[in-house]
Amino acid sequence: MKSLRARFIAIILTAILAASLISCAATVSGPGKESLYREGEIETDPAGPATETELPTDTEPAAVPATETDTAPATDTGAATETEPADTTPPDVPPEINYDVNAHLGSNTVLIDAGHGYADPGCTSKYLGGVYEMTITYDMACLLRDELNKRGYQTVMLRDGESFPNEGEIASRARALGMTVKENNINENYIFHAYERTLWADVMNRDTPFALMISLHVNSLPSAEEVRGTEIYHCVDNGCAAPSELLATIIEEHVRSDFGVRVRRDGTVWSDSYIVTKWTEMPSVLVEMAYSTNPDDAKLLFDEEWRKEYVDTLADSIDEYMSKRG
Numbered sequence: 001m002k003s004l005r006a007r008f009i010a011i012i013l014t015a016i017l018a019a020s021l022i023s024c025a026a027t028v029s030g031p032g033k034e035s036l037y038r039e040g041e042i043e044t045d046p047a048g049p050a051t052e053t054e055l056p057t058d059t060e061p062a063a064v065p066a067t068e069t070d071t072a073p074a075t076d077t078g079a080a081t082e083t084e085p086a087d088t089t090p091p092d093v094p095p096e097i098n099y100d101v102n103a104h105l106g107s108n109t110v111l112i113d114a115g116h117g118y119a120d121p122g123c124t125s126k127y128l129g130g131v132y133e134m135t136i137t138y139d140m141a142c143l144l145r146d147e148l149n150k151r152g153y154q155t156v157m158l159r160d161g162e163s164f165p166n167e168g169e170i171a172s173r174a175r176a177l178g179m180t181v182k183e184n185n186i187n188e189n190y191i192f193h194a195y196e197r198t199l200w201a202d203v204m205n206r207d208t209p210f211a212l213m214i215s216l217h218v219n220s221l222p223s224a225e226e227v228r229g230t231e232i233y234h235c236v237d238n239g240c241a242a243p244s245e246l247l248a249t250i251i252e253e254h255v256r257s258d259f260g261v262r263v264r265r266d267g268t269v270w271s272d273s274y275i276v277t278k279w280t281e282m283p284s285v286l287v288e289m290a291y292s293t294n295p296d297d298a299k300l301l302f303d304e305e306w307r308k309e310y311v312d313t314l315a316d317s318i319d320e321y322m323s324k325r326g
């Protein structure tokens with residue numbers, strides 16, 4: 001009798017422990033919001049139009065809301081609600097340019113942004129076997145870093161997987177450099193939000209100018225699993241619009257010719273641009289390498305050979321860009 005009771009208590013304790021672990025995982029790895037990279041568009045589907053010929057427009061109605069949430073396990077629902085920041089962003093307009101838009105010329109240091117990370121895991125899908133976007137982007141970023149180093153570039157990883165300065169540190173460094181800090185933008189109570197990430201990139205850029213920034217991501221469109229391929233985004237109306245477009249165009253050509261997949265380059269206007277492409281004071285592109293929601297693409301994301309080839313293609317593109325920039 002005593003042993004049965006002990007066993008019963010043990011079962012209860014195990015259940016409690018399991019429940020707390022599940023809730024912990026939900027907090028740490030809740031569904032990501034690609035839209036955190038957008039401004040004031042919390043529910044907008046970042047994947048964009050499903051066909052290459054369809055042009056993105058500002059007036060396009062918001063697509064399927066929160067696509068990445070669709071794929072999240074039920075236990076993550078609470079975390080999604082908790083981590084979604086309130087949209088308190090004031091109307092956003094291009095700022096007066098108060099930085100040297102040519103500072104990137106002459107630099108051979110590449111800033112690599114492994115999309116998402118820390119409390120923001122990014123997207124996932126049933127084809128990724130529990131792996132989240134932040135893990136894939138970090139692995140690809142490390143490969144790109146190593147390849148670029150081999151080719152003689154200096155590299156800086158925006159996210160190193162270990163630590164990141166807090167909002168206060170970033171803000172005080174920025175102010176010391178005479179940069180304008182929009183408190184509403186950085187104080188989202190969301191670790192490593194795209195604003196902090198971008199402001200930190202700009203702070204580092206003021207110290208040692210970067211040649212360019214490349215932000216790596218994995219795409220997601222559960223409502224159309226047949227959609228696959230690469231998408232490249234760049235802002236067309238910030239201080240470094242022209243070199244950003246040049247870089248994006250070169251990447252587009254290289255990916256298309258090396259992989260023969262659908263590639264879409266999207267030159268977005270200020271109001272529709274990703275935060276990391278418009279607020280950065282350097283040529284900047286965001287590359288959605290492949291779709292986690294397409295079974296073939298998802299397989300490639302785990303294929304070492306494909307990863308290496310993809311990174312080589314990006315490095316080839318950067319080589320060509322560096323030889324063509326002003």
Ligand SMILES: [Zn+2]
Binds near residue numbers: 115116122217218
């Ligand atoms: Zn992403």
